[in-house]
Amino acid sequence: MPNTEFSPSIDSRPTYTGLVSQGSAPAIMVADEAGAGALSDLATADASVMDNAHVVLVGCAASVLGDNAPRAVHETPDLDAATPLVSQLLNEARMGTQLYLAGSEGLMGHVSALATAAGMPLGEIQMEHRGSIARRMQCVHCKGITEGVTTDPFTCSHCGLTLFVRDHFSRRLGVFQGVCVDAETPGVVPETVEIQA
Numbered sequence: 444m445p446n447t448e449f450s451p452s453i454d455s456r457p458t459y460t461g462l463v464s465q466g467s468a469p470a471i472m473v474a475d476e477a478g479a480g481a482l483s484d485l486a487t488a489d490a491s492v493m494d495n496a497h498v499v500l501v502g503c504a505a506s507v508l509g510d511n512a513p514r515a516v517h518e519t520p521d522l523d524a525a526t527p528l529v530s531q532l533l534n535e536a537r538m539g540t541q542l543y544l545a546g547s548e549g550l551m552g553h554v555s556a557l558a559t560a561a562g563m564p565l566g567e568i569q570m571e572h573r574g575s576i577a578r579r580m581q582c583v584h585c586k587g588i589t590e591g592v593t594t595d596p597f598t599c600s601h602c603g604l605t606l607f608v609r610d611h612f613s614r615r616l617g618v619f620q621g622v623c624v625d626a627e628t629p630g631v632v633p634e635t636v637e638i639q640a
Contacts, residue, residue, distance in 0.1 A: 456610045459572040464489035469540040470496040471532045476503035477574025478546025486511035501525050533561040544570045549579035556617030581618040594635045596624045
């Protein structure tokens with residue numbers, strides 16, 4: 444599956460330029476099932492990228508990588524289970540370590556926020572979107588985070604407000620922002636539509 448084409452948006456929205464091998468530089472790679480294909484494509488183009496790579500797979504087995512064996516592979520059932528391991532790898536990373544992220548916007552936003560909090564420069568983080576266009580949203584009112592948002596507006600899973608899906612993205616938090624859609628006109632809520640890429 445190719446890298447997703449997103450329509451033009453505001454400057455804060457991340458762009459996903461795809462993964463480009465940095466050779467055998469130390470690397471941390473994180474992917475979900477849809478993104479694992481991007482890691483395989485990367486390794487097929489340059490097998491040396493796996494020489495010093497720690498791969499964290501979220502919700503899929505190492506078999507998705509095929510013959511592209513990394514230095515170490517870690518399987519986790521979901522992003523919550525992967526977070527402590529990814530944080531440990533980032534905290535132990537040496538200068539020059541590359542971070543390759545592939546899969547959903549939620550996964551990439553969450554892990555890139557962990558990486559920048561750990562001091563990794565943005566120039567060492569590469570991302571390729573594959574799979575669902577569901578967003579990881581934060582309610583600006585209660586600060587709760589809702590995963591997998593695919594409609595606009597949507598209901599906050601924490602406070603129950605109906606939120607407008609904004610393209611504004613917080614790199615620090617790794618989330619898109621949602622604001623109350625009927626704050627000035629209570630009960631007047633636009634028709635729900637599917638989010639477009």
